[in-house]
Amino acid sequence: MLQFYNTLTGKKEAFRPLDPASKKVGLYACGPTVYNFAHIGNLRAYVFADTLRRTLEYSGYKVKQIMNITDVGQLTSDADEGEDKMVKALRREGIPLTLEAMKEVAGKYEAAFRSDLRKLNINTSETQFPRASEHIAEDIELIQILADKRYAYKTSDGIYFDTAGFPEYGTRGGFRLGELKEGARVPVNSEKKNPRDFALWKFVKEEIGWSSPWGKGFPGWHVECSAMSRKYLGQPFDIHTGGIDHIPVHHQNEIAQSEAAYGVPLANYWMHSEFVTVAGGEKMAKSEENFLTLTKLFFDEGIMPLAYKLWLLTAHYRQRLDFSVKAILASQSFYKKVLTQLNWETASEQVNDHYRKEFALAINDDLDTPRAVALVAEVLKDESLKQADKTMTINEFDKVLGLNFQGMARKLKVIPESVQKLSAAREAPKTSGNPTRFAKKSAPPASKSWTPMTVLSSGKDYNNRSHPVCPYFLFTKYPAACGEVF
Numbered sequence: 001m002l003q004f005y006n007t008l009t010g011k012k013e014a015f016r017p018l019d020p021a022s023k024k025v026g027l028y029a030c031g032p033t034v035y036n037f038a039h040i041g042n043l044r045a046y047v048f049a050d051t052l053r054r055t056l057e058y059s060g061y062k063v064k065q066i067m068n069i070t071d072v073g074q075l076t077s078d079a080d081e082g083e084d085k086m087v088k089a090l091r092r093e094g095i096p097l098t099l100e101a102m103k104e105v106a107g108k109y110e111a112a113f114r115s116d117l118r119k120l121n122i123n124t125s126e127t128q129f130p131r132a133s134e135h136i137a138e139d140i141e142l143i144q145i146l147a148d149k150r151y152a153y154k155t156s157d158g159i160y161f162d163t164a165g166f167p168e169y170g171t172r173g174g175f176r177l178g179e180l181k182e183g184a185r186v187p188v189n190s191e192k193k194n195p196r197d198f199a200l201w202k203f204v205k206e207e208i209g210w211s212s213p214w215g216k217g218f219p220g221w222h223v224e225c226s227a228m229s230r231k232y233l234g235q236p237f238d239i240h241t242g243g244i245d246h247i248p249v250h251h252q253n254e255i256a257q258s259e260a261a262y263g264v265p266l267a268n269y270w271m272h273s274e275f276v277t278v279a280g281g282e283k284m285a286k287s288e289e290n291f292l293t294l295t296k297l298f299f300d301e302g303i304m305p306l307a308y309k310l311w312l313l314t315a316h317y318r319q320r321l322d323f324s325v326k327a328i329l330a331s332q333s334f335y336k337k338v339l340t341q342l343n344w345e346t347a348s349e350q351v352n353d354h355y356r357k358e359f360a361l362a363i364n365d366d367l368d369t370p371r372a373v374a375l376v377a378e379v380l381k382d383e384s385l386k387q388a389d390k391t392m393t394i395n396e397f398d399k400v401l402g403l404n405f406q407g408m409a410r411k412l413k414v415i416p417e418s419v420q421k422l423s424a425a426r427e428a429p430k431t432s433g434n435p436t437r438f439a440k441k442s443a444p445p446a447s448k449s450w451t452p453m454t455v456l457s458s459g460k461d462y463n464n465r466s467h468p469v470c471p472y473f474l475f476t477k478y479p480a481a482c483g484e485v486f
């Protein structure tokens, strides 16, 4: 039985889809604001959504997944004050303030984000990525309904949602709010009737924005998720995901405005992933500029993206994870072990039934990925299993873990240890030194004049950078794999 922790009720519950007969499930994940590169802490929420989608698919569901791209209108924090993040990006990059320029900047960071997802083997072939800038009409329609139903009021800087009209605000399960001290988190806005009221539309004066019945401006950030999830998935839909930081404000506000406008729940299950923290337990955040990207992790620390994904999966998604290069490198050597100890070219054999059942139990129990990863290790060292069966069994787990073991082994032409040992034994009388280390000695293909350094400097943001370690050396004969795979 599939069960998830539902923030809405604050409990673990059996998953019951809205339409059990069709086995279709609607999944909405709050996507990125594309004003900068994604940092690895952000990416945890998308790895989590990937595991969730794969788990549902493993149970036979057909998942329709929507991930919004915020390319307009998000303010610098959950508060309604401050400069728009996209406007800030234009200023930072010295670009004129026009909607076209904003689209261009957003396009650049959206492409970088989608490339990060690919590196993490997050399959998006069935995922739609609606952009906020292309759904302003839907936002206006929602705000108009709220205005007509008297849930909205106007101040000098925008249109606000009146939380007093929605008594359920902040009262449900994990969404329950404590006392909010005005000014503690949300700056005081004397025109707001209640400190928890939030902007549906913000006016702009001379700068860029969209026309609306209330004046030129931007939709409030929360509005786009309500408008787009309804458009693509209907209302209610099955599961809404996001980072844990979205609970008190963003998701609370999505629920309030969607339910107030349409009188039905927005989503039946709400699932949230925890933070990756940095030294001192602080949240990694791109607005605070203390962030690490996948590219930086690769070139500075020699950590491949899938090793980072594996490290994330060693913790439960509702568990906070402290960033540690040492711990991620340990995951990377485990990844290497899985690739090199098995022969991924083996023809199909049997998935071990005992382990298959154990795996399903783990993953169906609110995505217990630490247990699932431990099972990979157990299969690997189980001497009662044939090599080929181990490969098949781990490949089966990989449908959910999404670590692309077989694909990477093939791409990197990984030579299994058993074959390496065999060939080493054959070569031993002819060579001195340590023949098992041939992988590092072997020259790159003659037709291409690759060297480790030219390969490493192929990373766009890392021209002229050099690093002694290409992580793919660990797996493959040719350093060229660094450039090809990353």
Ligand SMILES: [Zn+2]
Binding pocket: 029, 030, 031, 225, 250
């Ligand atoms: Zn959202």
